[in-house]
Amino acid sequence: MRTRLDSLVARSRAAGLWERAWPILWRGLGVVLAFLAASWLGLWLDLSPPWRMAGLAAFGLALAAVLLPLLRTAWPDRREALARIDRDASARDGALAHGPASAIEDTLAVGAQDPATRALWALHQRRAAEVVARLRVCLPRPMMVRHDPYALRAALAVTAVASLFVAGTEWRDRVAAAFDWREPPAAGPNFRVDGWIDPPLYTRMPPLIVTMNGAEQRLRAPVNSQLVVRIAGEGQAALTPNPGLKPLPGKEARADLREDRFQILGPLAELAIAAGGQNQRLLVETIPDHPPEVRSVGGPEVNGRGTFNLTYRAKDDYGISSAEGLVEPLKAGRSLVPPPKIALALPSDANGETDTKTLVDLTDHPWSGARVRFTIVVKDEAGQEGRTAPVEMTLPARPFKDPLARSLAEERRRLVTEPDAARIRVQTALDALLIAPEQFTPQPSIFLGLKTATRRLRQARTDEALTEVADLLWEMALKIEDGDLSDAEKQLRQAQDRLKEAIERNAPDDEIKRLTDDLKQALSKFMKEFADKQRREPRDPGERQAQGQQQSKTVTPDDLDKMLNDLAEAMKRGDTAEAQRLMEQLRNILENLQSAEQGGKSDQASREMRKQMRDLDQMAREQQDLRDETFRDGQQKRGAEQGQRGGQRPQQRGQQQGQRGQGQSKDPGQGSQQGQGEEQQGQRGQGSQGGGGAGGGSVGERQQALRQRLEDLQRRMKENGMRGEEGLSDAEDAMRQAENALRQGKEGEAVDAQGRALDGLKRGAEGMQQQMQEMAEGEGEGQQEGGQQPGQQGQAGSRDDDPLGRPTRGRDMSDGRVRVPTADESAVQRARRIMEELRRKLGDPSRPREELDYFERLLRRN
Template identity: 35%
Template sequence: MTDPTTITAQVLARIARPLRLTRAGLAAERLARCFWPASTLLLAVAAAFAFGVQDHLPQGTLWGLAVALAAGLVVALALGLRRFRWPTQAEAMARLDASLPGHPLAALTDAQALGAGDAASAAVWRAHLQRMAARAAAAEAAAPDLRLASRDRFGLRYIALTGFVMALLFGAPGRVGEVATMAAGGAPAQAAAGPSWEGWVEPPAYTGRPSLYLNAIKVAALEVPEGSLFTFRFYGSAGAISLDETVSAGGAGTVVQAQEGPRSVEFAAVQTGTVGIDGPGGREFAVTVLPDAAPSVSFAGDIERKADGEMSQPFSARDDFQIARGRAEFVLDLEAVDRRFGLATEPEPREPHVLDLPLPISGNRAEFTELLIENASKHPWANLPVKLSLTVEDGLGQSGRSETRELSLPGRRFFDPLAAAVIEMRRDLLWSAQNAPRTLQVLRAVSHRPEGFFRNQRAYLMLRVAMRRLEGGIAAGPLDPALRDELAEALWDIAVLIEDGGLSDALARMERAQERLSEAMRNGASPAEIAELMDELRQATDAYIRQLAQQGEQQGDQMAQGEGQRITGDQLQALMDEIQRLMEEGRMAEAQELLEQLNRMMQNMRVTQGEGGEGDMPGGQAMQDLSKTLRDQQGLSDETFRDLQEQFNPGGRPGPGQEPGEGQQGEGRQGQEGQGSLADRQQALRDELERQLGGLPGQGTDSGDAARGALDRAGRAMDQAERALREGDTGSAIDRQAEAIEELREGLRSLGEVLAEQRGERRPGEPGPGEERRAQQGAGGDRDPLGRTIGQSGRSGSDENMLQGEDVYRRARDLLDEIRRRAGEQERPELELDYLRRLLDRF
């Protein structure tokens, strides 16, 4: 059996090394805590003297500072020695034992107090010691705690250490020994090895080259970029050392040091020459100045234009160091302009159109190729002849210029004749303010008979407003430039609205796409524009086929049928591919003939789907029920609107067989009864919609969830409309009913997408017509004459506060113009015309 004393001795022998390291760590702890003020002071003083603080202090001040620093150092050392205690073996063992679980070292030094004579008790004690010995054998040195944050709250030791490291890297550590000589009145340079100097060469920052420390350079030949800055610092007595250089602008100047103390000399290298330092420790350098060549830039290809007017111009630039900046300048080529119509007037002076050239964000700027991408469609010179030149500059300010190219400033092209006319009037107005009367005259002619000419009613109203403002500006005298620019922006928006539309009807959209493509072929559009218009035609054709299928003319396997012919979707696709191929080959006449054939085919087309009706398909009955709910809600909304008209006509004309005044007498009672009846019908529609929600197909799919979400919102709008009707707030009820109608239509579209997915006509996740409409509406939907956002489904309600905003008066004028226009349409119902006339009489 092993004796407890033997076990303890064996353990102590095993942990001898960790114990020594732990004791050393304790010593480091106490040294750091006791002597950090002294070390901080020493490092700070050494850094200050290495940077030459003593050169700027008078001798008396330097002497006093040296005494104060010495006294402070002595006090710090004395306090440190007083607090310092060398760690003992027992303290080291206690620290090591504290780092082990169960304190095994303390257990090994304990003695058995009871039962020492009992064999069983002694065996238990020995087993306990053996377990503690096993734990102690795994001991490792305890890490010292060198944290001083509680003693050095301001981090002075780190500041001093940082300054000392910087002095080692960028200062002169050898100058620390000069302090004693300077305090005694001697010259430090003489006391050391005679006069000394330091020199640096700093190339211009744009070159990216590092600075050079001349004292560390062994070679006598230097190559530096033009404009490099030489800096010399001299120490020693006056006249002991001098500088002779021939690289600066002076040519062959000699700088002689004629004053006591440190002196500095700076000059820029502009020519090849020599730099010599005469005197003790002198050097001579043969300096070769590398000239900075001017940069160059050139076109790397032809300019390209996308269908939306965005241009792309590749260019290449190079320099011996790096390009700092660049610009592209477009100047109107007046001689090449076709001076007809609005361009016959002399143009107003306009600055060149300047664009910044893009530079590489990272990497080498000495030689690169980039793309200048910009959309100048709104510029007054868009699609007019211009001269383009590129210019780049380097860091020295030298510039390089490319050749000048003559081209048309790329911009968006409008293929709709009405949109093109509006854009032309916008161009003429920006060309010269003298064209304002002619612009107004042409716009009046364009908008004289809007019926059947303006596809977008909002575009017509916006054009009328712009014409009225232009007329007022002309009447006030010379057209104000700010008003002209504002009108130009409005005309641009009108043209874009006419061109792009916002057509909700699929057939009209398809016909519109065919017209734009045909117009583009006649006007010689670019391949990119042809491709974009062809994609638009494909999408519009697909949407038209889907609409025919959703209307349920016939059911079964989807097949296009027209004039006795059966055309599959693949055949339609092949026909459009052939049209695109002919256009790409330049055979426009043949492509135009095929396009007209496609147009006739699509106008006569219907979609056949075999036997059965939509109601026989899964979800078909849900579509029929939901369509009926939508029609009922529309009828209820019309009745609510007529009820509102009657409320606003208390003095209206009596009906047949009614004496004057009878309408007023019974109005309150009849209005309340009518609203109560309307509220009950609204509640019934809400209950019916709640019943239909339980049987909707497509649960778990994106389209199915979208349909349920839209119908949920429609139900909430119905609830709000019902409460408004019961409270007598007919205006709010109409707004909520309009919301319900729009959400019902949205639900119908999403449900149609669900059925299309089930029939295999649409892949899950593919954007459907409803999603396309929502994306277009999110980018900016139509607005009514009040400026409120309306959906393509015809919603006219809004939660917006119409009594705020800077354009409230303009919107009021627009609304009055719209009322006058509708009052002049005699084909409208007499009841509506009477209502419009009374509005005009009142306002």
């Protein structure tokens, strides 16, 4: 038991010593944590060696001061250890363990001779020994809450851990910096040389880095590139260019920064750089930039309204920047209005393998209808241009149905293009139109307008006055031709032009919304007046039906409204290319609609073609009647022959012959006719045969007359410019065969031939309908730009969009007709700005070495 008690006393003394020492040791640990936190936060990196020594000494003194009381800390004695054990026993077992460890050390003071006293004392000692055998020394309790009531020890620990994360992989070096009392090496010369080549933006090529390693470097760069050499810091550099480099003004030189710029011109440019004791030689081989090439694809495709399509192909090394149709007069002389400048759409690519088509509208321009010299001129970003061979052509003009309107438009053109030579002639023409108002100008407003124009022309002394007369003649021509529709059309065109211009300059959303609403109102007004004019003008049923079918395929109000909404949504999401494509598509749709109105005005040729269609339909009905009659006659003839032979019953023979007749005629409606003919066979007898023969001859003559009418119809088709239809030729041959069979009394063969004639007439009618539709579309719009009907927008969209209607990445955003302003240049310029910023930071030698190396790696990667 004594050994057990000694072990408990030893452990209790150790725990007591820790309870006395730990509060002092924690103060020292706090100083160490503060030192580590300061080191990891980079305190020593910004201090010179003397300050590092002073700071380290301060931390050392603080550590010694807080640990000094540890030297005066004594071990607890045996009695203090026993008392600690008794306190732990009382805290654990309460009153049942009252000083058991001290009780074992105690001795009996009195009554040692009394047996009862000794027995009671022995019992007390035994119970205390039992309690001590179960005792355990509790862990030390230094009571830090009493020594550190504000828990500053936790703040120090958290600060040290956080600073360790700040230091990262440099945590050892930052702690070691406190013990590094060496003087830093003397700074070298604050000097750096960087060089790079910036190709022109239109080449879309990345910059080229010049490696300054003292060796010779060879590079290839486009002509007109810029070579930039930047010297940053305190130092001198000597640059020696050859004639292939043209010096350019650079940035204003400073004491610590110098920049030299050169334009690379020659086939081989050379620059020698001597700086910092190194000689650098740079050789740049230039990539030539050839002038663009352009050629016209066909002539102008004139549409029904006087607009026309121009198609060309252009090729260039880096792309076409502008394309223009140059219009020049054939004769030198002045004009009131300069020739029009035709801005052409830019190619979607620069390989010259795709056609670029532009819809040109010069219907309002005074030069429309004039004989001019036309050239297509394209330019690249370097300012080089390519031209097509000049051709003489007549600028397409708006067609006028009314002779007076056509005459006024012609006189207006003459007055504008040749004011000196044509003024007297225009004056004479206007005076002549006023001679017989009842014949030329029955409308009072037109008569008064002509008198006003004549008076102003006679009094005109300046070009402005002549221009006003020309404008008045044009307004009267439009008024005569279209009535009030021209005003609505003018407002619609103005709304289109304003919205197109706003899209091209990337206007704000509120302006785009306002202009879109204006376009909707102008479009609604135009459609309303267009519909009113359609109702006012009488049309025959065939023309109304054909025009209704054409308009139903062309456009509907819902299509136009949806297109405008899509256009506004495209601008909201910043898809300028899609907005321009929809705007061009809308212009094409309105061109089709107006062309359809022009083409809807029936002329002699269109009336003749519709008459031919009606005649062909009438021939088909007559041929069907002849076939039915021929079939009945054949049934009657066979019935009479079978009646004489006394063969099968009439009903059975009728069924069999009806089956054979169906197999020959391929007409399901003949079964009832065969049955009716069979029911009458028994009643007709011998007389039916003779009647059938007479009827056959009559049908043959009618078949011959029908064939001759078909021949005359085909002749009239060729006179109207329509091509022959194979179905009509087959029908004519079948009619001739049926005619011969009827003369020979072979009704079965005649029915079969008449069936083939019906089939040929049907195919011929379908072919004629297709020809009329093609001719109507050619008159209305010619070849519509892009080859897409407006009603097929969904189909066109399926080529450009995915199944969910989202634009695909491979879609041609410009659609071959629309150029997105600075679509590619913006990205290049943004990259240039980033690289310029990296070069500026790289040219600052005062930055840390690691940061400069990082910037240099970024530049070389790009």
